[in-house]
Amino acid sequence: MAVTSSSRDARIGQRGDQVFSLIVRACAWVVIALLVGLVALLVLDSLESIGRFGFSFLTGSEWNPVETEVNPVEFGAAPFIFGTVVTSIIGLLLATPLALGSALFVSEYAPRWLGTPVAFIVELLVAIPSVAYGLWGLFVLVPFMRDRVDPFLQKYIGPVPIVGQLFSGPSVGQHLLTAGIILAIMILPTILSISREIIAQVPRLQKEGMLALGATKWETLRFAILPYARGGIVGAAMLGLARAIGETMAVTMVIGNSSSKISASLFTPGYTIASAIANQFTEADTSIYFSAVVELGLVLLLVASTFNVLSRLLVKRITRLPGGAHA
Amino acid sequence: MDAESDKMAQAVQVNSAPAARKAMFSAEQGRYLRRKALSAFVAGLVTSLTIISVMILVIIVAYIFVNGIGSINLDFFTQIPKPYGEVGGGIAQAITGTIMMLIVAGIIAIPVGIGTAIYLAEFGHGWFAEVVRFTLDLLAELPSIVIGVFVWALLVRYVTGYSGIAGSVALAVIMTPIIARSVEEILHLVPDTLREAALALGTPHWRVVLSVVIPTVLPGILTGVVLSLARAAGETAPLLLTALGNAFFNFDLTQPMAAIPLQIYSYAISPYDDWHHKAWAATLILVIVVAVFSAAVRFFTGRLRYES
Amino acid sequence: MNPEINIAPLPISPLASARVIPEQDRARELETRNLSAFYGKTKVVEDVNLKFSPNIITALIGPSGCGKSTLIRCLNRMHEVIKGAYATGEVLLDGENIYAPEADPVRIRRRIGMVFQKPNPFPTMSIYDNVIAGLKLNAGRQRGVNYDEIVESALRSVALWDEVKDKLRSSGIALSGGQQQRLCIARAIAVEPEVLLLDEPCSALDPIATLKIEELLQELCNRYTIILVTHNMQQAARVSDMTAFFLADERRIGRLIEYGPTREIFTRPRDKRTEDYISGRFG
Numbered sequence: 001m002a003v004t005s006s007s008r009d010a011r012i013g014q015r016g017d018q019v020f021s022l023i024v025r026a027c028a029w030v031v032i033a034l035l036v037g038l039v040a041l042l043v044l045d046s047l048e049s050i051g052r053f054g055f056s057f058l059t060g061s062e063w064n065p066v067e068t069e070v071n072p073v074e075f076g077a078a079p080f081i082f083g084t085v086v087t088s089i090i091g092l093l094l095a096t097p098l099a100l101g102s103a104l105f106v107s108e109y110a111p112r113w114l115g116t117p118v119a120f121i122v123e124l125l126v127a128i129p130s131v132a133y134g135l136w137g138l139f140v141l142v143p144f145m146r147d148r149v150d151p152f153l154q155k156y157i158g159p160v161p162i163v164g165q166l167f168s169g170p171s172v173g174q175h176l177l178t179a180g181i182i183l184a185i186m187i188l189p190t191i192l193s194i195s196r197e198i199i200a201q202v203p204r205l206q207k208e209g210m211l212a213l214g215a216t217k218w219e220t221l222r223f224a225i226l227p228y229a230r231g232g233i234v235g236a237a238m239l240g241l242a243r244a245i246g247e248t249m250a251v252t253m254v255i256g257n258s259s260s261k262i263s264a265s266l267f268t269p270g271y272t273i274a275s276a277i278a279n280q281f282t283e284a285d286t287s288i289y290f291s292a293v294v295e296l297g298l299v300l301l302l303v304a305s306t307f308n309v310l311s312r313l314l315v316k317r318i319t320r321l322p323g324g325a326h327a
Numbered sequence: 328m329d330a331e332s333d334k335m336a337q338a339v340q341v342n343s344a345p346a347a348r349k350a351m352f353s354a355e356q357g358r359y360l361r362r363k364a365l366s367a368f369v370a371g372l373v374t375s376l377t378i379i380s381v382m383i384l385v386i387i388v389a390y391i392f393v394n395g396i397g398s399i400n401l402d403f404f405t406q407i408p409k410p411y412g413e414v415g416g417g418i419a420q421a422i423t424g425t426i427m428m429l430i431v432a433g434i435i436a437i438p439v440g441i442g443t444a445i446y447l448a449e450f451g452h453g454w455f456a457e458v459v460r461f462t463l464d465l466l467a468e469l470p471s472i473v474i475g476v477f478v479w480a481l482l483v484r485y486v487t488g489y490s491g492i493a494g495s496v497a498l499a500v501i502m503t504p505i506i507a508r509s510v511e512e513i514l515h516l517v518p519d520t521l522r523e524a525a526l527a528l529g530t531p532h533w534r535v536v537l538s539v540v541i542p543t544v545l546p547g548i549l550t551g552v553v554l555s556l557a558r559a560a561g562e563t564a565p566l567l568l569t570a571l572g573n574a575f576f577n578f579d580l581t582q583p584m585a586a587i588p589l590q591i592y593s594y595a596i597s598p599y600d601d602w603h604h605k606a607w608a609a610t611l612i613l614v615i616v617v618a619v620f621s622a623a624v625r626f627f628t629g630r631l632r633y634e635s
Numbered sequence: 636m637n638p639e640i641n642i643a644p645l646p647i648s649p650l651a652s653a654r655v656i657p658e659q660d661r662a663r664e665l666e667t668r669n670l671s672a673f674y675g676k677t678k679v680v681e682d683v684n685l686k687f688s689p690n691i692i693t694a695l696i697g698p699s700g701c702g703k704s705t706l707i708r709c710l711n712r713m714h715e716v717i718k719g720a721y722a723t724g725e726v727l728l729d730g731e732n733i734y735a736p737e738a739d740p741v742r743i744r745r746r747i748g749m750v751f752q753k754p755n756p757f758p759t760m761s762i763y764d765n766v767i768a769g770l771k772l773n774a775g776r777q778r779g780v781n782y783d784e785i786v787e788s789a790l791r792s793v794a795l796w797d798e799v800k801d802k803l804r805s806s807g808i809a810l811s812g813g814q815q816q817r818l819c820i821a822r823a824i825a826v827e828p829e830v831l832l833l834d835e836p837c838s839a840l841d842p843i844a845t846l847k848i849e850e851l852l853q854e855l856c857n858r859y860t861i862i863l864v865t866h867n868m869q870q871a872a873r874v875s876d877m878t879a880f881f882l883a884d885e886r887r888i889g890r891l892i893e894y895g896p897t898r899e900i901f902t903r904p905r906d907k908r909t910e911d912y913i914s915g916r917f918g
Contacts, residue, residue, distance in 0.1 A: 021450065026440030028451075028459045034500065035462045038469075038477045045480045054574040061561020103377025108371055112718050120622075122380050127618035131588045132610045135595050136387050137604065138536030139394075149605070192380070205755040209819075211716060213826060214745030216366035219372065223772075227759050239468075248421030249413070249588075253595060274472045281479065281568050290484065290524055297476030300805035303467065308468045355745075355774045362772075363741070 003247075039301070046295035048288060049075060057295060061262065063282075065289050075292040076300070082262045083176060083270035085305075087251065090180025090242040090266075091187055096237050098184075099191035107199045108221065119196060125189040134253030137182045143252055145181075146173030148265060165264040174256035177266040182250045187240035194239060194315060198232030199225060235314025242307035244302060248274040275301050385421035388614070395611025395623050398604040408574050408590075414601045420576045427578065428491055428570065429556055430496035437552055439499075440506025447507070448514035449536055467504035475565035476501050483569055491577070491584030494570030501562060502555040509551030513544045550624050561617045563588035588614050655798055663729040663829040664689050665710065665747075665860060670724035672705045682724075685879060687830075692852055692861040693795065694875035694897065695750050696868060696914065701881040702889020703864045704752075708861065711747035711880060712740040724744050728829070745773055748828035752835045754815035756807030756819045757821075763803040765818055766790065769826035786863025789825040793817040793851055820851065824859070831859045849874045872901050880909045 012246055049057060053075055060076020067073045106115040150171035158164045202225045210224040256269020257279050271279070277296050284290040402417045409416035431474050443463070445455055478497040487493050525535040541548065563586075566572075572589040573582070585610055594606035665687040672680040680702035680872045687693050695703040700767045708714040712733060725732045733743045756765050764771075766786045786803065790796040799810070807818060816836055823831060833852070852861055852874060865871050871878055878895040878901070885886040893900065893909045904910045 014805070016531050016533045020536070021895055024442045024446035024450065027439050028446045028455075030439050031443050031459060031466070031503065032462050034503075037481075038474075038500075041477060041480055042473075087762055098376050098380050101373045101445075102380045105377040109370060114494045117385070118377060118381060121384055124388075124618060124622055126386050126556075127621045128587060129563070129617055130612050131561070131563045131591050131595075132391060133387070133867055135591060135606055136390055138595055139607075140390055157339050185387075188380060188383070203755075204356055205751060206715060206757070208716060208749075209753065209755040209757065210772075212711065212713060212744055212749040212751075213822070216362050218366035218369040218742050219362065219772055220367070220509060223847050234331055242468065245472075246472065248472040248590065250471070254593075274470060277472055277476060278567055281476075290480075294476060297473050301473045304468070304470050304473075305465060308465065312464070320451055358773065358775050363739075436913070 025265055029266055042298040042319055043300060046291055046298045047289035050296040052288065053292075057292070061204070063276075065283060065286070065292075069186040072272035073286075073288060073296075074312070075288075077227065077273065077276070077296060079262055079294075080271045080276045080296065081162050081271045081299075083179075083255065085268070085274040086176050086270075087179040087183055087255070087272055088241055088289075090177065091149040091183030092241050093236060094181065094184035095188045095191055097241055098134045098194055099188050099236070099240075100233060102188075103193050103199055104221065104225040107196055108217070108225070115166070119192070123189045123193055125185070126193075130186070130247065130249040131253075133182055133186055133250035137178065137250055137254040141181065142173035142178055144173075145178050146171055152178075154267075166266045169267050172256070172269070173265040174254055175267045176255065179251045179270075180266075182254055183244040183247055184252060186247060187244050191236045193235035195229070195233050198229045198236065198315070201232075202228045205280075231314050235311045238307050238311035242304045242311060245307065246274060246304045247272075248278050251275050252278050339524060344461055375486035383596035391607065391611050391614055394604070394607035396608075398608035399611070403605070403608060408594075408605075410604075411597075411599070413433040415582065416586065416605075418585075418605065420573060421585040421587045421590035421609070423576065423578070424491065424570070424573065425560060425587045427580070428495045428498055428566075428584060430560060431492065431495035431580065432502055432559060433552070433556065435495065435499035436502035436506060436555070440503045440555075441510050441548065443503070443507040444510035444514060445536060449532070449540075463504045463507050466500070470564075471501060471562055472564040472568075478565065479568040487581060489569065489571035491570055491580040491582065494566045494586065496581070497565035497569045498559040498562065501565065502559050503557040505558060506551055509554065510548050513551065514540065516547070517543055519590050534601060542556045553624055554621055557617045557620050561588060561613060563592055567592070641772075641793045658845070663746075663860065664723075664727075665830050665862070666727045667706075667710070668725040668727065669711060670706070670722060670726060672702065672709050672716070672722045673720065675719040678888050680709070683891045683892060685891060687860060687862055688877060688914055690856055690877035690888035692856050692863055693877045693879065695862065695864045695879050695881060696866070696871045696912075697881035697889070697892075698883075699866060700887065700889075701883045703881050704834055706881070707834050707864050708749075711744050711749055713744070713749060715740070744773060745769075745826060746828055747830045748823035748826065748833060750819050750823050750831070750833045750836050753839050754812060754819050755801055755817050756815050757808075758806065760807055761789075761804045762799050762818060763812070764806050765807040766821050766825050768822055773826060780818075785825060789821040790818075790890045792824060793821045794847060795821060809842070813840045813847065816840060816844070816848065817840070817851070820848070824855065827881070828859065831855065831861050833861065833863045835864050837870065838866065845870070868901075872897060880906075880912065882908055883910070888889070 053060070057075060057077055058081065059078055060074065061078045062074045062076045063075045063079070064072075102118070106119045109115075110118065111165070150167070150173070153167040158167050206224045207220055208227065210220040214221070250276035251272050255272065255275055257271055257275060258269045273296050277293055277300075280289075281293055284293045359384065376448065403424065404417055405419050406417035407420045409419070441460065441484060451459065452458070474497055478493050478500070482493045482496060483489055521543070522535055524542060525539045530539070566586050566589050569582040570586060572593060573585040577584050591606050591609045591613065594602040594609070597603075658707075667683050667685045668681070670683045671678060671683075672698060685705060686823045695707060697703050698907055705714060710726055712722075714720050726734055728743070728746065732738065733747075741796055756762075757768060760768060763786055766789050767782055770785065774788060784807070787800075790799065795814060798814060799818075802809075808815065810818060816839075820833075820836070832890065840848070849870065852863065856876075863871075875893065875897045876904060880892045880895045880900065881889050882892050883889045893904060895905075900909065901913055904913060
């Protein structure tokens with residue numbers, strides 16, 4: 001009868017719901033387990049290196065995988081950390097004005113028919129894989145730096161006291177500065193995208209209040225828009241920084257990858273933490289070497305994630321951050 | 328009332344003391360030109376910065392196109408690399424390797440990603456769901472080399488060695504948060520009234536989701552999946568530490584496997600000119616596939632902002 | 636159709652004629668000719684011809700969607716601030732067309748001030764700085780100018796001085812809605828505009844604050860030409876000397892239907908549509 005079959009349906013429905021609910025919950029748990037497992041494994045496998053080198057892992061400059069009579073095995077990642085810091089900062093310094101300027105252009109200056117395509121074009125940069133940037137960097141940017149930019153910088157800024165130190169020494173084109181420039185290109189669309197959203201959220205009433213008093217476009221920007229957008233733009237820059245820190249392939253192809261001492265010149269080749277991992281992992285045959293490489297990964301994880309979370313705090317209202325970390 | 332209106336009237340007149348006003352207005356004239364000039368300067372600056380940004384993209388794409396187009400021929404797609412130094416050959420094994428690893432990665436990532444998205448959209452209203460979302464966001468932003476190190480430590484060292492399956496797992500880890508986040512967004516676009524209508528007819532919840540909600544947004548889900556595949560196809564670093572790469576055809580997932588980005592990398596850092604040309608060509612293919620695909624998909628779904 | 640309603644020079648309502656206004660203080664005459672407004676391709680206001688009399692309050696009334704807010708924003712070139720929006724026709728401030736190609740919106744807005752529907756004091760500035768914000772922008776920091784005096788007189792003009800004189804340095808947004816709006820009016824008049832536009836200034840305020848502002852406006856029109864958009868007919872009847880009634884046609888394009896002395900509009904309207912609106916038959 002109708003009643004019986006519908007109650008049978010109801011029971012199937014109920015069981016179906018239970019199974020369904022279980023399955024999707026399991027998926028969610030897998031995701032959590034993934035993150036937890038990832039962090040746990042990295043920590044666990046780093047323990048050997050942490051135990052043996054402790055804090056000097058971060059401060060020491062000797063990266064000696066091979067045990068010799070004179071030098072014991074020692075892993076000090078300071079040059080890598082230095083390389084990461086310097087290249088990321090250069091990237092940030094170059095990218096932020098470009099991104100902010102473009103964001104302002106698209107949001108405040110350009111009419112819709114111009115602004116939207118321009119934003120689209122610049123944001124397409126995100127879709128280009130990291131290795132493509134590396135290739136272009138290696139075969140186009142590096143020679144360009146070596147032949148044109150570096151001599152120029154050395155000639156005109158070299159003689160300036162203190163600042164000139166940055167551009168001293170011979171240049172083969174593959175060095176920290178080039179890596180910084182490539183990173184700037186790669187994080188530009190990220191900062192642009194978020195800045196655009198932030199600027200769009202400035203209340204219209206504030207802008208119009210300024211304009212109605214007879215303010216010029218720049219004054220409206222300066223007194224109504226930028227004060228509101230300041231926090232979010234810093235957040236955007238932080239996300240760009242987080243991505244620059246984690247970037248591997250493009251950097252490794254232009255940075256020279258030589259374990260140099262920490263020096264003042266931007267023309268020295270170097271490593272970043274990420275490029276060190278990419279270059280060393282095949283050599284990691286001993287247990288301690290392996291542990292050291294994993295510890296590098298752990299450091300990268302912690303630093304990049306910290307900036308990521310900080311960025312999110314500053315950019316609270318935007319629910320999803322754009323682009324992705326190609327490496 | 329009257330006292331107040333008197334005061335107001337008085338105040339209005341104080342403000343209009345002619346001498347003070349005159350001084351103010353003559354100062355305005357002088358400043359006006361300077362303010363306009365400053366505003367124009369900023370406008371010029373902003374425009375220049377934008378032009379530079381656009382030019383960067385144009386230059387890079389132009390180089391890739393010009394340098395890559397010359398080396399693309401049939402051999403490129405059908406042959407494997409020749410031994411060191413010999414001219415000729417192609418990246419066929421890298422193409423098959425990429426395709427294989429993407430398929431396996433998809434098999435892992437798509438169900439987990441969609442399942443998580445369904446959980447978040449249909450069940451996720453508490454603190455646990457927030458934790459899941461936060462986790463997804465963190466995972467999505469992890470440097471991909473860290474994911475490579477993770478799979479390297481987890482599988483490569485003791486379990487599978489450098490292998491295609493390890494590469495697939497790494498790619499799956501990258502793809503899952505992307506799929507989960509974009510599918511969740513899409514599911515949220517389905518109005519609750521649709522769900523309620525189906526539920527009111529006595530349909531069990533699981534059927535509502537599978538037979539009503541998902542089919543409604545299938546194109547959107549496909550988009551999310553395709554985008555994540557495009558992204559995974561371009562990843563190099565995680566594959567470096569897991570699949571390692573291979574100069575020969577290999578269909579065995581337990582062995583090192585080639586991938587297009589890996590091939591580009593090894594060609595690029597080699598000393599051979601011919602291999603450099605091939606690196607450009609492979610990059611061109613990769614950029615066309617990855618970038619144009621992503622852009623076109625986004626363009627046609629009306630979302631002109633780049634999101635992943 | 637929209638007959639050009641031309642009123643003889645300087646029609647002064649009984650209220651205004653009671654005041655003696657020195658020549659240099661007489662506010663400027665504002666006139667629109669064939670003014671139409673667009674958002675992108677959509678026309679929302681068509682062919683408005685209106686002459687605003689100086690030193691009186693003119694109210695723009697009509698049901699929502701009739702284009703009155705759009706129109707008032709055209710009067711100080713704020714309409715075009717929205718992307719894709721523009722206006723055609725002429726708006727003459729004392730004979731000069733503010734939409735002429737060589738006209739600069741920045742200067743126009745300095746001379747034609749605006750108060751918005753929702754109070755918008757600048758949140759990062761104190762009350763004191765809010766009042767002189769426009770002055771500092773336009774004239775910069777002037778030596779020898781007594782800003783304290785200007786702030787005090789502007790705040791007295793809006794009957795806010797006694798309430799805030801002890802907290803001039805505190806934030807502009809720490810005030811109540813009515814106080815904030817009066818602050819915005821003080822800010823607008825501190826730069827001594829020639830015309831003051833108010834777009835539904837009381838719609839976000841309670842009745843007491845509304846009344847205070849209405850009184851304020853009646854004092855202020857001694858010095859300024861005031862144009863007021865309001866959706867509240869009673870307010871228009873209470874406060875204004877002249878009233879213009881707008882209505883959107885079936886294509887959603889707003890037009891001027893009738894314009895005349897407030898008393899006449901509300902007791903003996905000439906157009907049936909005006910009469911319907913006044914008597915509450917719609918809108």
